[in-house]
Amino acid sequence: MSSYFEARNLDVYYDKVKALSDVSMVLGEGDIVAIIGTNGAGKTTTLRAFTGLTRIATGEIWYQGKRIDQLNPDQIVGLGISMVPEGRHIYPLMNVRDNLLMGAFLRRDKAEVKRDLERMCERFPFLKERMRQQASTLSGGEQQMVAISRALMARPKLLLMDEPSLGLAPKVVREIARSILAINREDKVSVILVEQNSRMALKLSSRAYVLETGRVALEGASEELVNNEDVRRLYLGA
Amino acid sequence: MEQVIVNSLILGMNYALIALGLTLIFAIMNVLNFAHGQMYVLGGFITYYALQVLHLPFVVGLVASVVVLVLVGLLSERLLFRRAIRVSTREESTMLLAAGLALLLESLILLFFGEKQRGMPPIISGVYQVFGVYIPAGRAFVFAIALASLIGFVTFMQFTRPGRALRAIAQDKEVTALQGVNINRYGALGFGLGAGLTGLAGSLLATIFAVNSGLGTAVSIKAFIMVMLGGAGVVSGAIAGAFVLGFLESFGYAYMPGSVTYMLIFAGMIIFLVFRPQGIMGKPWG
Ligand SMILES: Nc1ncnc2c1ncn2[C@@H]1O[C@H](COP(=O)(O)OP(=O)(O)OP(=O)(O)O)[C@@H](O)[C@H]1O
Ligand SMILES: [Mg+2]
Numbered sequence: 001m002s003s004y005f006e007a008r009n010l011d012v013y014y015d016k017v018k019a020l021s022d023v024s025m026v027l028g029e030g031d032i033v034a035i036i037g038t039n040g041a042g043k044t045t046t047l048r049a050f051t052g053l054t055r056i057a058t059g060e061i062w063y064q065g066k067r068i069d070q071l072n073p074d075q076i077v078g079l080g081i082s083m084v085p086e087g088r089h090i091y092p093l094m095n096v097r098d099n100l101l102m103g104a105f106l107r108r109d110k111a112e113v114k115r116d117l118e119r120m121c122e123r124f125p126f127l128k129e130r131m132r133q134q135a136s137t138l139s140g141g142e143q144q145m146v147a148i149s150r151a152l153m154a155r156p157k158l159l160l161m162d163e164p165s166l167g168l169a170p171k172v173v174r175e176i177a178r179s180i181l182a183i184n185r186e187d188k189v190s191v192i193l194v195e196q197n198s199r200m201a202l203k204l205s206s207r208a209y210v211l212e213t214g215r216v217a218l219e220g221a222s223e224e225l226v227n228n229e230d231v232r233r234l235y236l237g238a
Numbered sequence: 239m240e241q242v243i244v245n246s247l248i249l250g251m252n253y254a255l256i257a258l259g260l261t262l263i264f265a266i267m268n269v270l271n272f273a274h275g276q277m278y279v280l281g282g283f284i285t286y287y288a289l290q291v292l293h294l295p296f297v298v299g300l301v302a303s304v305v306v307l308v309l310v311g312l313l314s315e316r317l318l319f320r321r322a323i324r325v326s327t328r329e330e331s332t333m334l335l336a337a338g339l340a341l342l343l344e345s346l347i348l349l350f351f352g353e354k355q356r357g358m359p360p361i362i363s364g365v366y367q368v369f370g371v372y373i374p375a376g377r378a379f380v381f382a383i384a385l386a387s388l389i390g391f392v393t394f395m396q397f398t399r400p401g402r403a404l405r406a407i408a409q410d411k412e413v414t415a416l417q418g419v420n421i422n423r424y425g426a427l428g429f430g431l432g433a434g435l436t437g438l439a440g441s442l443l444a445t446i447f448a449v450n451s452g453l454g455t456a457v458s459i460k461a462f463i464m465v466m467l468g469g470a471g472v473v474s475g476a477i478a479g480a481f482v483l484g485f486l487e488s489f490g491y492a493y494m495p496g497s498v499t500y501m502l503i504f505a506g507m508i509i510f511l512v513f514r515p516q517g518i519m520g521k522p523w524g
Contacts, residue, residue, distance in 0.1 A: 051416060053412060053415070053416070072415070072420075073412075073415040073416050074415050074416075074417075074418045074419055074420045074421070077416060077417065077418040078418055082416070083416050085412075085413055085416065089410055089412075089413045091405075091406055091409045091410060091413075092409065093405075093409055094402075094405065094406070094409070098402055098405075101399075101402060102402060102403070102406050102414070102417045103417055105399070105403060105417045105418045105419055106417075106418035150417070154417070154418065
């Protein structure tokens with residue numbers, strides 16, 4: 001009866017300030033679900049709650065029939081949930097290879113990890129020549145791709161992405177969008193995509209949630225939300 | 239002159255272990271370990287006790303010093319610092335805690351080992367002559383062990399999985415937790431390693447210079463000078479700062495009246511830091 005991933009009635013506080021109230025979300029295996037909303041709506045907080053970085057005050061989070069809201073971040077990664085954090089947060093002083101290897105921290109299958117490094121280079125060819133280069137010297141788009149690759153090195157089954165298009169040129173945004181689809185279809189990874197670029201998020205996802213000041217204001221099939229009057233006016237600028 | 243250079247190198251190599259320990263604890267835990275000097279002294283006394291009282295071989299004393307200090311580091315993290323960091327939002331809390339730990343260790347050292355200055359004969363007797371410079375075999379031995387440990391430590395940090403995780407924590411704690419690293423466990427590891435390194439230096443240098451229970455504060459101050467000179471949290475900085483201090487100290491003591499050396503070192507450091515506050519290698523962690 002339970003879904004692949006489900007958050008039920010989450011409340012989250014920062015000290016005494018309520019950041020999320022009564023947030024519920026579901027995701028089916030293999031889906032791409034989008035979370036859109038303006039600045040400060042609570043998108044990042046939602047992902048932080050899912051990964052255990054921020055503790056929820058009330059509610060439950062379930063993943064593959066297991067309750068995960070009391071686990072620590074490192075235990076949650078172990079279950080197959082990885083995150084690409086907002087603002088990339090690659091390790092600036094490490095080379096690209098070490099960045100990627102950090103993603104594979106929990107894996108013991110050395111040969112497969114090596115093969116996955118090569119797979120990342122196939123997906124993002126620029127990685128190949130940059131393996132030994134310090135990550136801080138990469139461009140914003142390249143850093144985003146390192147952040148995505150690092151998350152994939154854990155071989156996640158569910159990938160949480162926090163504004164992967166942030167601050168990138170339109171051409172790079174399109175490349176990132178393509179890779180999200182590829183990750184979902186080829187690698188069979190379910191995705192929760194947080195975006196302020198609502199147009200892109202609704203195009204890539206099958207379902208979406210609209211957050212407003214910490215509450216789910218709207219939810220539904222992305223196709224329908226694209227045509228919703230309020231969504232068009234508030235989030236698509238149409 | 240050559241003699242002084244040789245002394246500087248031996249001193250610098252051992253100081254590097256102390257500085258690396260301090261900078262590691264700072265980078266991983268964000269703790270300024272004011273008890274670092276007392277940990278060094280404890281390492282020295284354990285080796286002294288093993289050799290001069292129990293008449294055990296030097297290797298045993300050395301290993302005992304390192305093992306005990308690693309345990310002291312692990313326990314300090316587990317029982318004191320982890321909790322203080324969790325419940326407190328102010329950075330001063332861990333500084334006060336470290337200062338308290340320094341006093342505690344100093345009292346315990348005084349209690350167990352007494353107030354006497356303790357030295358020991360060189361580990362190996364004899365003198366090597368290299369290019370006309372006389373190097374006592376005991377000192378060459380200490381240099382070699384310190385060098386090997388330094389290479390071992392840098393290799394560990396640079397090329398192993400746990401070393402990589404420690405570097406990652408130094409750069410971004412939260413994101414490192416998201417890669418599956420148990421931050422608490424690795425914080426303890428960092429603290430244990432940092433304390434172990436200074437215990438190792440204490441053990442080695444106790445065979446050249448004596449130790450006494452009141453030495454801790456002076457060693458802590460030296461450690462902070464090295465780390466500030468080199469750049470806090472940077473491996474290469476700690477090593478650079480250590481050799482700079484090793485040279486300044488050896489040359490100062492060789493050519494100037496005793497107390498002037500450190501006065502000049504302090505003055506020089508203040509002027510240097512005014513112009514380059516991030517230190518020689520000044521970056522967060524390399
Ligand atoms: N560490 C924090 N301490 C206190 N308040 C916070 C903290 N992080 C976020 N908040 C507050 O919680 C609310 C939700 O923030 P959150 O970062 O989740 O929004 P967001 O939707 O991700 O916004 P953005 O689009 O700017 O990334 C905001 O009002 C924000 O100010
Ligand atoms: Mg955000």
